[in-house]
Amino acid sequence: MSIVDTAPALMTSRQRLTLILLLTASFTLAVDFSILNVALPVIGAEVGFSLENLQWIATAFALCAAGFTLLFGRVADLFGRRRLFLAGMALLGVASLIGGLATTPALLLTARVAQGLATAAVTPAALSLLTTSFPEGSLRDKALGLNGALMAAGFTTGAILGGLLTDLLSWRWAFFINIPVAAFVLIAAPTVLAESKPERRARLDVPGAVTVTLGLLAIVFGLTTAGERSWSDPRAFGALAVGVVLLGLFWLVEQRVAEPLVPVAILRRGTVAWGNLAGLLAFVTETSLVFLLTLYLQKVLGYTPLATGLSFAVLGIGTVVGGVIAPKVIARVGTKRAIVTAFGVQAAATLPLAFLGTTSAWVLPLLVLTFAGGVANLVAIVGFMVTATSGLPDGEQGLATGLATMSQQVGITMGIPIMSAIVTARAHGDDSPAAVLDGVSTAIFVNAGLCVLTGLLVAAFLRDRRGQLM
Template identity: 40%
Template sequence: MTLLASPSTQAHARSPRRWLALGVLALAQFLVVLDASIVNIALPVLGAQLRMDTTALAWVITAYVLAFGSLMLLGGRLADRYGHRRVFLIGTAGFVAASAAAGLSVGAEMLLASRAVQGASAALLAPAALALLTHLFPVAGERAKALGVWGAVAGIGSAAGVLLGGVLTASLGWQSVFFVNVPVGAVVLIAIPLLITRDGATAPSRLDLPGAASITGALLAAVGAASAIEQFGLAHPVVWGLGLLAAVLGAVFVAVERRASDPLVPLAVFRNRNLTVGNVVMLLVGAAMVALFFALSVYMQAVLHYDALTTGLSQLPLAGALVVAAGVVPSLIAKAGARMTLAGSLVMLAGGLVWLAFAPADADFVAHLLGPSLLIGVGMGGAFVTTTQLAVDGVEGGEAGLAGGLVNTSQQIGGALGLAVLAAVATMRTEALGAAGVAEAQALTGGFSWLFLGTAGLAVLAGAVALGARRS
């Protein structure tokens, strides 16, 4: 029995195996999200063996994020153009091959090139996978449950990266954080053709190359500017130059799309208010999430002196709460509606982040961190599931890949910008406290406190967007 049919009938495809197919798709998405964070713990060991300085190590992360974030929209449209399953399999194969090459790297150049190919492959994989999900579950109730699984995977992948990175690096070496993708990716490549039949093109036959070039350049410049903030500071000319380039190319893209007969991103898609709200909220929540997991890991290791494994284990309650929330949220959406559920989730997320901001420099995990971690997990799980559902609500088959590309791009761009800006704020606060004679641990804690309050502000702003925008 098939899971997907021709473009004209795929919206009605049904099969008992679609839940198994969802599990395999979620496994691939887990790898994509995991790979953005699992490498962090391995960087010191990796740098020592490959003789990479701090700037070069930053590019191990940046090369992946740049390619992933800037090519996502193009990847989604290619999936609509050439078939979602085909592009998903190509992206997965590229991701597996690049992971193997990264683990075999004998120098910085080979590793950075492999990371860039990983990111580009993920930009094909991620939007195509979400598009396949929307076709597998056309009925609203089942789709909400499927998106619950999807949202849980997205949140768990980020949290699990710290734990798995520490375990693998300590036991098997830094290469294992890349090699772990190979057998898992192989399972995905074997299983998907058996579970999902080939789907045909649903987008226009011509690819909008000027639009693709301008938006890819704009996103590349935007993510590059965010990465430059971390390295050079907010006032550096490189940051402002890349920011200006991103704005100019973004304006060029809008002008091109208005005139294109077959646009890469039909601007009319933003008339779907749920899609627009979903992407704006995902931008803000993605910014809060990436900054949170980065700061929480550094706080636990630099201030509380946890080792890598303890740091990962300490984030398990947050991940567990996220999973539970993701399972419950679909029924809440059915009763209260997506926007009220989203607003409530964001309030809980903001509350947990404010609570965490008051953790002291000598915090006890049970007394000071467990409560806010659980609250953050519940809020984040609800926010991810509901936001993703809004972002694909009412999208037709021919734009499913585009919708997947948009929401993934919003998450990645938001994460890059949020981490860069909030990390800069935390650094300034820490330096100011240090200059005033405050002890190092207290100064670091003060900086992280401002960062956590900043993430709470992003969650509150996202809630205001969710409640304030009119329904589609």
Template identity: 45%
Template structure:
């Protein structure tokens, strides 16, 4: 019988299941691929000045080293998630690995800006194939309940860890071996995973193979591409540029058209009934908040540590390295927390905890001891942050039938990409354009904390009629139901 998650469970939580050797190998392959993609989001950032000098790229052109990856990796997620549902997730996952490996090698041995940016764009396209197909393979391989909780817990931890380690590894590799080694590391990961995947991963797809919703695919992909371009460009140049304004308006218009198209087709790319589920709507909002606010903190603190406290890139990386250790600890503990509290309570608690530690960063100043305040606060904040990542993924995918798991995980990963992208232009620009970087940093931290705490309260209210099993599995009821 379903119980109210606002009350403690009446029976003890189920033990975390033991995974078979094959299950562990499948989990390793899928999580290694996720880790590889997360690493790609941050490993190149520290290397950009060296890369630009080597390839002859101007300061303004360096933005495209990031944008060329972000555009396809975010813009095509929903499309490839649905293609995997219809035509085979394993097949698509392997295709993505091959493409990512080839693209990483091209970026590693790039001879001019055009060849490098082509490699980065193809990396992004490969990531857009790997992430939703890999996540849906994970959620269909591991049954809903403790097994899936544990699998998503490990995956979410490695996702957060990959982003953090990328900051550290980028600095170390660039200083020791040059910028090309950052791209070579990604190629190495892909080439390790690729031979293992074919013999381990099961094929899965929907049984009836409905037609692909082409108008929906065009409008949602175009809308996401326009929106991500506008936000990534605004992060470097502000919202006043004509191309930013035009693509932002185009993105909103195309996503609005997508909603109209989906309401009128018999086989929609994204079922509007899914978007009306409480778990999907509020869960993705939680994911958007936790990713956007943490990416903002990492960006602004990097500027603060180097410009105000005068730390080197290597020392800055060490500050964030502690965050990775705390993320691993949080990843091992979160499935147990979910089994006791349920995914909804864990999500709300994670956002609240992350916001609370951001309040501590309001006390940053120009004195050297502030480096310890920054290191401790951001490291401790990573624990509730990882809890929020894991529980929002569980929230969105719980109760979704297997034939729609690619779509659900596509929404999860789209939220991740947009979240990482949106925070820096919306909040980070307040620090970079401020006359006083220290005051701008404090302002951003205050707004960051407020968004997290208000978001947690709204999500708690939005999911107040949820029903949860003791293991954290949920009933994904429509938003309009009671």
């Protein structure tokens, strides 16, 4: 797709401030996804979680972050993006304070639910504020590239920061660190961000909101349960079945209500549908690869959680590089070629990891390959963001960014259970280094295959908004 770029070459001072503010919020929320993972055993011992219930500290957050994203993306369009952004950051600050002070499992889980809801509100609102603050073209591509780079780097930073805070101070600082960030954003945002909402307030599609939110919650719960227990667990299968039924009902509702939450027409646009599929699989493949390599480094090579987190610093640098160069790649070859090429490079960097061995000599190749894969993955993610939000009026940007954010959150949530199930099935309950390595290698083959499949699908089917192949 070729776009005539009429945007000014340089950002204005207000645009720079807007970008700094929104990127600060997005980075902080990305860090929250992973900052508690390495500290879970310590939290369980101090707060009183049993071993089998520890996973709910992460699951409660992921359920709300993924399940409510689409709803809040539309709420931002209807009632004001800045208003929802500020409300979400205020909720994040309060929830983080409660989480840091929690002394019981119920209170800690309440804080994690609130943090998930804050993420579901802030992420699409921030992204739609970003896309409406920068005109379509090179400036928006640059802003989306930086946003994607910092969000991806945030997942890696969270693992490293969580280990450092837990070892040097306390796991409670993984919560407390959000409070000054939220305060800064709440003080600065009203003077920097302009409110954006329609002149006529449309009615919220309540049946659509209920069915899609409950459907997404069921899907995420089912995937999480499958990864932790097995795909044959009745709770996993039942939740997935309920989720599919509810999403089917949502589709029927959207075709009948006067003011749908998601107009069916927008999902028929090639850029929106295939762009979001590419984004979903970009997050599925990279976040699950981090999980697989974490198993490899800890279970096979015997790394500590902190050393494992530090090993992913190279991947984090790669994602930042990818976010910086992505707009230039897109400007040179176009979004479709950028996405297809990026998935090809990511597959080429992922496949050799399936042949990792049992000695530390494999660490250097791992670092080089994860760096290359991280660069490619971010080019694909920025290409997806540009594709999924281009050619739409400002009034639909909240919806488009809500869909894009939902693809991101669900992709992050889906990847680990899918790859975990492959490892578990291959290892047959054996947690010896050899069995774990065999399971990890098989899952990495599947991961690389998904990259290839996604690139082929985008190459074959991604069309521009006029219905032409891009």
